[in-house]
Amino acid sequence: MSESIKKLMYLNRRAPYGTIYAWESLEVVLIGAAFEQDVSLAFVDDGVYQIVKGQDTAEVGMKNFSPTYFALGGYEVTKLYVEKESLEERGLTIDDLMPLTWEDEDDDWAEKDSIRLVSREELAEVMAGQDVVFSF
Amino acid sequence: MPIEVNGKSLETDEEGYLVNLAEWEPEIATIMAKEDDLELTDEHWEIINFLREYYDEYQIAPAVRVLTKAVGKKLGKEKGNSKYLYALFPYGPGKQACRFAGLPKPTGCI
Amino acid sequence: MSELHTVNKSPYEKSSFDSCVGYAVAGSAILLMEDGVYAAMQGGATEAKVKSAQGVKFYALGPDMKARGLSEDRVIEGVEIVDYAKFVDLAEEHSKVVSWV
Numbered sequence: 001m002s003e004s005i006k007k008l009m010y011l012n013r014r015a016p017y018g019t020i021y022a023w024e025s026l027e028v029v030l031i032g033a034a035f036e037q038d039v040s041l042a043f044v045d046d047g048v049y050q051i052v053k054g055q056d057t058a059e060v061g062m063k064n065f066s067p068t069y070f071a072l073g074g075y076e077v078t079k080l081y082v083e084k085e086s087l088e089e090r091g092l093t094i095d096d097l098m099p100l101t102w103e104d105e106d107d108d109w110a111e112k113d114s115i116r117l118v119s120r121e122e123l124a125e126v127m128a129g130q131d132v133v134f135s136f
Numbered sequence: 137m138p139i140e141v142n143g144k145s146l147e148t149d150e151e152g153y154l155v156n157l158a159e160w161e162p163e164i165a166t167i168m169a170k171e172d173d174l175e176l177t178d179e180h181w182e183i184i185n186f187l188r189e190y191y192d193e194y195q196i197a198p199a200v201r202v203l204t205k206a207v208g209k210k211l212g213k214e215k216g217n218s219k220y221l222y223a224l225f226p227y228g229p230g231k232q233a234c235r236f237a238g239l240p241k242p243t244g245c246i
Numbered sequence: 247m248s249e250l251h252t253v254n255k256s257p258y259e260k261s262s263f264d265s266c267v268g269y270a271v272a273g274s275a276i277l278l279m280e281d282g283v284y285a286a287m288q289g290g291a292t293e294a295k296v297k298s299a300q301g302v303k304f305y306a307l308g309p310d311m312k313a314r315g316l317s318e319d320r321v322i323e324g325v326e327i328v329d330y331a332k333f334v335d336l337a338e339e340h341s342k343v344v345s346w347v
Contacts, residue, residue: 015256017313018281034199046256049284052315059309063195066315071194074202090258091289091320109209
């Protein structure tokens, strides 16, 4: 059985509202979560903007889908890699990101951080260990 | 086919889901349930309200598996299982209950 | 004969911002909108370019900043935040609008 579990990574490289990529990626992740694979998300380049906190789209007439990232934990998507270099290049730190967590059912629903801050080098290694990488 | 409620005609999609979820009111759930030969009890409402709260927080309708787990955590293990939820909503707690709650079809529901 | 330039792409993904700044002459204005507003934020690769653009006035569209979670107190010094009404005024005040898409 364990042999059929694949390591899937969704690579997010686009800002959230200028194009449809970010939302489409999120939808595919949620749909794909039904297949119980080993899923992780990577936020690289402008993709880090997807999970910046305080998004408020009321004045631009678009759906604010940033709250949906908080649902990922419930879908057992608990590994969100954020590339340090991409944050730094944009003048951002991890404190600018939404505090995304998941609840560990096997540990009395303890709340655990989903975000893993990694260097490009570290992320490259994680990526190399994947069976499939979906790029958005 | 539009759904008639309190003198208003509200648009639904080809599967019967409300197009504009801001138009939802409890009456809609009652009417939709009647069309499915269901009488809504407090137990039904508990799930419908749970789904509306979930949508409010996350902006999506949960997949059945996710709903089941979340219900178990919030309302207790005896309710957080598919047997209980399917007994309440025979056409599926995701599809049917989300429709009653005015939500879109669950993300992850194929 | 002053121009209003608009940039609606992220400065990290497209060259629109860099090209625009290169073409904006003294007396013209640059309005950052949609994903272009990322260029208005402090601490990023665009800060030095905004500050060294002599005689060019920068604006950023507030609603697009809010949508992206960018707070006003993190905007590069000298960049003015504007609403849609002011955007229209700016377009009227300038002799032409050049869009860097």
